Amino acid sequence: QLQFVESGGGLVHPGESLTLSCVGSGFSLEHYAIGWFRQAPGKEREGVSSIGAAGATKYSEGVRGRFTISRDDGQNTVFLLMHSLESEDTATYYCAPVWPGLEPTLKPIFDSWGQGTQVTVSS
Numbered sequence: 001q002l003q004f005v006e007s008g009g010g011l012v013h014p015g016e017s018l019t020l021s022c023v024g025s026g027f028s029l030e031h032y033a034i035g036w037f038r039q040a041p042g043k044e045r046e047g048v049s050s051i052g053a054a055g056a057t058k059y060s061e062g063v064r065g066r067f068t069i070s071r072d073d074g075q076n077t078v079f080l081l082m083h084s085l086e087s088e089d090t091a092t093y094y095c096a097p098v099w100p101g102l103e104p105t106l107k108p109i110f111d112s113w114g115q116g117t118q119v120t121v122s123s
Contacts, residue, residue: 003025036094
């Protein structure tokens with residue numbers, strides 16, 4: 001079974017930046033489309049961004065222009081660079097494989113989630 005380890009979250013002030021990392025454990029991410037998702041207290045989990053095996057990217061409307069997803073297959077890692085963070089970005093962030101296509105989707109293949117990494121944006 002696929003396993004991912006998320007890291008990089010923390011407490012920041014509005015307008016600051018964070019970089020999240022998603023590392024594949026025990027397998028290669030090379031051929032997978034990977035997405036970032038987040039869940040805030042009392043809200044449904046939502047797709048944030050995804051990246052295909054060849055590097056094509058997708059962003060939700062709420063983060064487009066502020067977040068950048070990238071991958072380094074040599075490090076077996078997918079990154080999410082988050083700029084101009086807002087209080088609305090506060091959530092636990094998860095990564096998971098997503099359905100591929102002509103563009104990557106924000107639809108997870110499995111209903112299986114790790115611990116995630118907490119991002120808190122507060123003044």
